[in-house]
Amino acid sequence: xxxxxxxxxxxxxxxxxxxxxxxxxxxxxxxxxxxxxxxxxxxxxxxxxxxxxxxxxxxxxxxxxxxxxxxxxxxxxxxxxxxxxxxxxxxxxxxxxxxxxxxxxxxxxxxxxxxxxxxxxxxxxxxxxxxxxxxxxxxxxxxxxxxxxxxxxxxxxxxxxxxxxxxxxxxxxxxxxxxxxxxxxxxxxxxxxxxxxxxxxxxxxxxxxxxxxxxxxxxxxxxxxxxxxxxxxxxxxxxxxxxxxxxxxxxxxxxxxxxxxxxxxxxxxxxxxxxxxxxxxxxxxxxxxxxxxxxxxxxxxxxxxxxxxxxxxxxxxxxxxxxxxxxxxxxxxxxxxxxxxxxxxxxxxxxxxxxxxxxxxxxxxxxxxxxxxxxxxxxxxxxxxxxxxxxxxxxxxxxxxxxxxxxxxxxxxxxxxxxxxxxxxxxxxxxxxxxxxxxxxxxxxxxxxxxxxxxxxxxxxxxxxx
Numbered sequence: 001x002x003x004x005x006x007x008x009x010x011x012x013x014x015x016x017x018x019x020x021x022x023x024x025x026x027x028x029x030x031x032x033x034x035x036x037x038x039x040x041x042x043x044x045x046x047x048x049x050x051x052x053x054x055x056x057x058x059x060x061x062x063x064x065x066x067x068x069x070x071x072x073x074x075x076x077x078x079x080x081x082x083x084x085x086x087x088x089x090x091x092x093x094x095x096x097x098x099x100x101x102x103x104x105x106x107x108x109x110x111x112x113x114x115x116x117x118x119x120x121x122x123x124x125x126x127x128x129x130x131x132x133x134x135x136x137x138x139x140x141x142x143x144x145x146x147x148x149x150x151x152x153x154x155x156x157x158x159x160x161x162x163x164x165x166x167x168x169x170x171x172x173x174x175x176x177x178x179x180x181x182x183x184x185x186x187x188x189x190x191x192x193x194x195x196x197x198x199x200x201x202x203x204x205x206x207x208x209x210x211x212x213x214x215x216x217x218x219x220x221x222x223x224x225x226x227x228x229x230x231x232x233x234x235x236x237x238x239x240x241x242x243x244x245x246x247x248x249x250x251x252x253x254x255x256x257x258x259x260x261x262x263x264x265x266x267x268x269x270x271x272x273x274x275x276x277x278x279x280x281x282x283x284x285x286x287x288x289x290x291x292x293x294x295x296x297x298x299x300x301x302x303x304x305x306x307x308x309x310x311x312x313x314x315x316x317x318x319x320x321x322x323x324x325x326x327x328x329x330x331x332x333x334x335x336x337x338x339x340x341x342x343x344x345x346x347x348x349x350x351x352x353x354x355x356x357x358x359x360x361x362x363x364x365x366x367x368x369x370x371x372x373x374x375x376x377x378x379x380x381x382x383x384x385x386x387x388x389x390x391x392x393x394x395x396x397x398x399x400x401x402x403x404x405x406x407x408x409x410x411x412x413x414x415x416x417x418x419x420x421x422x423x424x425x426x427x428x429x430x431x432x433x434x435x436x437x438x439x440x441x442x443x444x445x446x447x448x449x450x451x452x453x454x455x456x457x458x459x460x461x462x463x464x465x466x
Contacts (some may be wrong), residue, residue, distance in 0.1 A: 031105040054100030062155040068187035077121040078334035090187020094326030108142030109438035134394040137167030162414025164199030165426040170394035180421035181226040184219035192301035209233035242276040246382040294415040298363035303348030379445035393436035
């Protein structure tokens with residue numbers, strides 16, 4: 001927005017300079033430089049009439065390469081969609097534009113949002129701006145780094161099992177995953193439809209709240225979108241409350257959790273008690289089955305969702321000689337999908353196959369119901385839930401890429417929110433002795449983002465002055 005003598009065009013130019021300076025980080029797939037400047041100039045025309053400004057007037061935003069932006073490339077960082085151009089706007093993107101935001105480019109990610117390190121992109125890996133030898137997290141690594149390195153004010157990502165919160169944790173920014181259905185998924189390229197949710201990266205809780213307030217709400221194009229009215233999240237941040245908060249001792253005692261992360265979170269919990277919040281331990285029986293249930297269900301949904309990419313209707317088609325339609329499908333998908341995507345499609349096809357459906361998929365659905373039921377009981381007595389965001393800080397490139405199981409287990413603390421459909425946020429509160437940031441994960445009941453954001457705002461402010 002206009003700030004003193006600064007114009008929207010000045011601000012966009014400043015961000016474009018930062019993008020150019022940091023292009024080696026590989027956060028952006030495409031930068032809409034000319035278009036963003038033209039839009040900024042058109043917004044500057046009404047700079048003297050604040051009553052005409054949208055809620056996000058002049059706010060510069062990047063979008064993950066899984067969100068449709070009409071007449072712009074969208075490819076989920078995959079070769080199979082390398083030539084595809086969106087023919088409509090995702091609802092979230094349209095709402096940004098309607099409120100005078102400026103979209104500056106689309107952001108790199110793990111292919112089809114499948115990954116925890118941003119090492120699985122057809123455009124190459126994204127580098128963490130704090131330590132370029134370390135991963136930025138995934139799958140929304142580009143979205144996290146774009147905010148981390150001040151290449152935009154805020155960005156959109158998607159979160160299927162932690163793909164906003166974990167990269168936010170690794171990059172030292174705010175990462176918000178709203179409740180399932182709080183933001184329309186229309187125009188979001190699907191990974192696992194009952195888990196996917198558009199999320200927000202920002203430097204501050206106020207910025208995250210402002211973007212959420214803009215893009216949330218009912219949508220006739222998405223039947224899974226909540227019809228509940230959207231609260232005024234920004235104004236609610238002024239309220240200072242104390243909350244009753246639960247935590248799972250099993251999470252803090254898990255052997256995978258870095259000792260320094262554990263110690264900092266325990267100190268944080270003690271500080272919260274001194275501020276007047278009530279923190280109590282709660283037993284949770286399903287920690288060891290969360291990750292298996294999540295990967296059974298999401299790979300099954302991915303197997304179904306990605307079947308549309310077959311080389312016939314749109315996207316990449318193999319140049320190899322084929323004898324029949326099945327051969328076309330096979331050669332197209334083999335050539336154009338990356339290793340991680342193929343791994344998950346095969347896992348999903350396996351758990352849905354005859355003879356294994358009941359043993360795996362049906363059991364995982366039962367586990368999901370048990371988790372959901374216990375979560376509902378917890379939030380009958382508590383406002384919020386605390387846990388780590390990730391068991392470690394950002395790891396080195398290649399450190400886990402040859403061990404899929406170890407990589408999957410890194411999602412231990414984030415997949416819970418997606419299985420239960422609840423809201424969660426990663427707050428950048430801490431710094432490890434290795435120089436990397438890490439956060440505190442806070443979770444709230446479905447559609448209780450107001451509570452989540454209020455607590456987050458005052459906790460961030462309190463720890464700034466510690």
